[in-house]
Amino acid sequence: MRGGGLxxxxxxxxxxxxxxxxxxxxxxCFASEADLKKTAxxxxxxxxxxxxxxxxxxxxxxxxxxxxxxxxxNCRENGSLFDVAHMCGLSLKGKDCIPFLEKLVIxxxxxxxPGTGTLTVFTxxxxxAIDDSVITKxxxxxxxxxxxxxxxxxxxxxxxxxMKAFTSKGGDVSWHIHDERSLLALQGPLAAPxxxxxxxxxxxxxxxxxxxxxxINGALCYLTRTGYTGEDGFEISVxxxxxxxxxxxILEKSEGKVRLxxxxxxxxxxxxxxxxxxxxxxxxxxxxxxxxxxxxxxxxRRAEGGFxxxxxxxxxxxxxxxxxxxxxxxxxxxxxxxxxxxxxKGQNIGEVTSGGFSPCLKKNIAMGYVKSGHHKxxxxxxxxxxxxxxxxxxxxxxxxxxxxxxxxxxxxxxP
Amino acid sequence: MATxxxxxxxxxxxxxxxxxRGFATGSDVPICYLALYCYEIAAAFIDWxxxxxxxxxxxxxxRVEGKSATVGITDHAQDHLxxxxxxxxxxxxxxxxxxxxxxxxESVKATSDVNSPVSGKVVxxxxxxSDSPGLVNTSPYKDGWIIKVxxxxxxxxxxxxDPERYTKFCEEEDASH
Numbered sequence: 001m002r003g004g005g006l007x008x009x010x011x012x013x014x015x016x017x018x019x020x021x022x023x024x025x026x027x028x029c030f031a032s033e034a035d036l037k038k039t040a041x042x043x044x045x046x047x048x049x050x051x052x053x054x055x056x057x058x059x060x061x062x063x064x065x066x067x068x069x070x071x072x073x074n075c076r077e078n079g080s081l082f083d084v085a086h087m088c089g090l091s092l093k094g095k096d097c098i099p100f101l102e103k104l105v106i107x108x109x110x111x112x113x114p115g116t117g118t119l120t121v122f123t124x125x126x127x128x129a130i131d132d133s134v135i136t137k138x139x140x141x142x143x144x145x146x147x148x149x150x151x152x153x154x155x156x157x158x159x160x161x162x163m164k165a166f167t168s169k170g171g172d173v174s175w176h177i178h179d180e181r182s183l184l185a186l187q188g189p190l191a192a193p194x195x196x197x198x199x200x201x202x203x204x205x206x207x208x209x210x211x212x213x214x215x216i217n218g219a220l221c222y223l224t225r226t227g228y229t230g231e232d233g234f235e236i237s238v239x240x241x242x243x244x245x246x247x248x249x250i251l252e253k254s255e256g257k258v259r260l261x262x263x264x265x266x267x268x269x270x271x272x273x274x275x276x277x278x279x280x281x282x283x284x285x286x287x288x289x290x291x292x293x294x295x296x297x298x299x300x301r302r303a304e305g306g307f308x309x310x311x312x313x314x315x316x317x318x319x320x321x322x323x324x325x326x327x328x329x330x331x332x333x334x335x336x337x338x339x340x341x342x343x344x345k346g347q348n349i350g351e352v353t354s355g356g357f358s359p360c361l362k363k364n365i366a367m368g369y370v371k372s373g374h375h376k377x378x379x380x381x382x383x384x385x386x387x388x389x390x391x392x393x394x395x396x397x398x399x400x401x402x403x404x405x406x407x408x409x410x411x412x413x414x415p
Numbered sequence: 416m417a418t419x420x421x422x423x424x425x426x427x428x429x430x431x432x433x434x435x436r437g438f439a440t441g442s443d444v445p446i447c448y449l450a451l452y453c454y455e456i457a458a459a460f461i462d463w464x465x466x467x468x469x470x471x472x473x474x475x476x477x478r479v480e481g482k483s484a485t486v487g488i489t490d491h492a493q494d495h496l497x498x499x500x501x502x503x504x505x506x507x508x509x510x511x512x513x514x515x516x517x518x519x520x521e522s523v524k525a526t527s528d529v530n531s532p533v534s535g536k537v538v539x540x541x542x543x544x545s546d547s548p549g550l551v552n553t554s555p556y557k558d559g560w561i562i563k564v565x566x567x568x569x570x571x572x573x574x575x576x577d578p579e580r581y582t583k584f585c586e587e588e589d590a591s592h
Contacts (some may be wrong), residue, residue: 356523
């Protein structure tokens, strides 16, 4: 058929016409949209072409004008700015905030140096994960935590229940939930150079995992050098009234190289980095040991216990867990959540918990749980996708982390 | 000759489909008209090409030429799916049934079954999609075709939608989400 060029024009023209129709149509469905919470950057996202979708009770951008693949690649090449204000930030304060928190998480909070943080897990009595969280010891009497948006109500109820019991016995701890602040994540190789333009503090002295309270772009921010992408980067807690200005400043200083990035690319990035998504790769019944997070259980905590579910977890450390989280490569269609994993003989040995196509590796990657014994590097497996077996081309222990990004974060660690 | 034919079609297309447009003044006017003319030719060309297609409510299109039918997914479908990373193709020689799934299209974030709008036998699959699944996005009605089917009969065709009905169907579907 001749006229290939006209085809392209026609396609984009048709889509543009359809888009203008969609605008009038979208206005009619305000009922469901009104039930969703909006972050301080909602209008900013819409103005920048954000495709807004419901997520954990919030209206969040899944992507902008560029595709999820391009967004993902751009984060690793230049940088990305994510609105993660839907996540819940809170502060625990008081003389006893450390022993209080240690009852609820697996981390050695007492052993953290002031101004440093770590990934941890809130456990239940059975040793399962209530949520994962990044906690930071600001001082010995102030801990700053960020928990998942989807677990906010559950986590806050859990912490409140235990806090009431703790304070009734004379313990000194109180909390403040930072609903007056918005969390932004700036990730990628340009994160530090761009942010340096907006603050007088020397960011080269802030190592990965460290925390600082400082002025950024004229606002008092909580800054943690951490992220969910495997790249260098920061999570910035900014007063909500300054959030839009900060986002604008970051995008301007990067001269367009750092782009607004949505949750679609965020998921691809974290999967490439081998990081768990609570609700997929970790649930109420998953222990940190099964999830490969034994490293997050401090040495002293392994000896002493003292957190919910410690008996189950310490036993698993000693005897080995019956299932383990692993990484997977496969050919053919991408493996997705809940695909069955079978051994070469066709016996069920596990399940995929997250999967998709990796824009950076240009192949299918997935995470799942398999029976111990089948978790070693190079084990041949099958994944059942839509009723058909697909041979798993390779098998990587998740500790390898697909893009060897752990090495990157270790390189950024304090010498 | 073809141009004047298109111009006539463009004029009728203009009356029916083109939304309000702003007009520039002064020296911009000739360029504006030229751009508009090109757009209208393109739109009319699309209109003429696409009018031969029939559509299923699961967002597949079919082009029937005698006993042979070509099937793919619509622009609306690929737009909603996002970048396609894999296309599951049936075997040549296998049977397809109207309304039944014969394969799938995978994007970065989602998997979507592809249903056949017609019944018959698969005589050809688009093997280019194995190396270039993105053709479904860039050229959903042309290079991104998925299968060619030898029709059993043409009894399925009256059940399918014509372009106007399909456009309306998409609008109604989007409004309800």
